[in-house]
Amino acid sequence: MKKIVLSIITLSLVFSIFFIFACTDTEPPEKTGNAFTFGLLMVGPYNDHGWSQAHYEGGKYVEKMVPRSKMIYIDKVNPADRAGVTIPQLVDDMVEKGATLIIANSDDMKDGTREAANQHPNVHFIHISGDDVLTGKGPKNLSNLMGKMEYGKMMAGFTAALTTKTGKIAYLGPLINEETRRLASSCYLGARYAWEKVLNKNAADLKFQVTWIGFWFNIPGVTADPTQVAQNFYNTGYDVVVSGIDTTEALVVAGQKRKEGKTVWAIPYDFEGACEGGSDVCLGVPYFNWGPSYVDMIKKSMAGTWKPEWIWLEPNWENINDLNTSAVGFAAGPAISSTTKQELDTFIKELGAGTLNLFTGPLQYQDGSIFLKAGENANDQQIWYMKQLLKGMGGQSSAK
Secondary structure: OHHHHHHHHHHHHHHHHHHHHHHHHHOOHHHHOOOEEEEEEOOOOOOOOOHHHHHHHHHHHHHHHOOOEEEEEEOOOOOOOOOOOOHHHHHHHHHHOOEEEEEEOOHHHHHHHHHHHHHOOOOEEEEEOOOHHHHOOOOOOEEEEEEOHHHHHHHHHHHHHHHOOOOEEEEEEOOOOHHHHHHHHHHHHHHHHHHHHHOOOOHHHOEEEEEEOOOOOOOOOOOOOHHHHHHHHHHOOOOEEEEOOOOOHHHHHHHHHHHOOOOOEEEOOEOOOOOOOOOOOEOEEEEEOOHHHHHHHHHHHHHOOOOOOEEEEOOOOOOOOOOOOOOEEEEEOOOOOHHHHHHHHHHHHHHHHOOOOOOEOOEEEOOOOEEEOOOOEOOHHHHHOOOOOEOOOEOOOOOO
């Protein structure tokens, strides 16, 4: 009799436990009151004053704006800091800790994120800057997200061209791929427009040089040293360096050169607060604001309305620096002149109104082949998959 009673109690406990876990797995967190845990994988340090910190701040914004949301994160996800560790392994760890949505913040995480998404079909994934939804390679639980930083880079180039005294603008590039080619090219187009249309100078007299270091930030013994590259720029007559890497070496070196008596400037990248510490040299920073889009996608995941999307977000043109609505902004720096700031404001209004489109032909690639015919406006995929840098730019278009 005791065995029968014990069996009944045991079965009751089993069914109770099953019922609890079933409810936890099927009911959205806003109905159950449970925390919604999301994971963030960052290629660099969470406090790098650049790309990864912008994502980290986006995650903190989610925690502020979405009740019961909780972020867990792993930073320094790159071959130097985590040699031999794979994205699926890191995802497994996050899932074990309760994450039901995971953000992978770097283009070079594409294959690993896709693999992890296939292994965890009940977890939602956001891959930043990828194209798996476009190509159809991604599973249904994976979406791609990116901001149209091309506009921010145009603003950076425009500002650089109105500031330079030597007519020599440098671009400190990371690795070479489609993303970095289109961003460097956008910067050049903004600079060329300011040089020709505002300053009424010959485009042939504008020097725009791109030097790539080999990764998003310095890896000793693997990449070129961005500090040395920036010094070389400033020592050879380039007086404005626009950064395309995740960290602030260009700004730091500019400050050092200014103390030596050189009249130079820098434009950092990624993070709204990147000008900090460079008040005498920082012209401004084009930055990403991930919070609002993260909130939107996490709410979809929580509500059960998730679907695979390829999202490429423009700034909020009514106010590109509205941190609650705009995916891309440009924070004017303390070293920008009032005249340049006024011209920049006009430039931004024209871009936002659609009366100015810098991706309009004729435009040629570096090798002279046609990118856009005369009068042709580039579509999103033509810009996204840029094959080379543009004619008029110095530097490599390929790592080969």
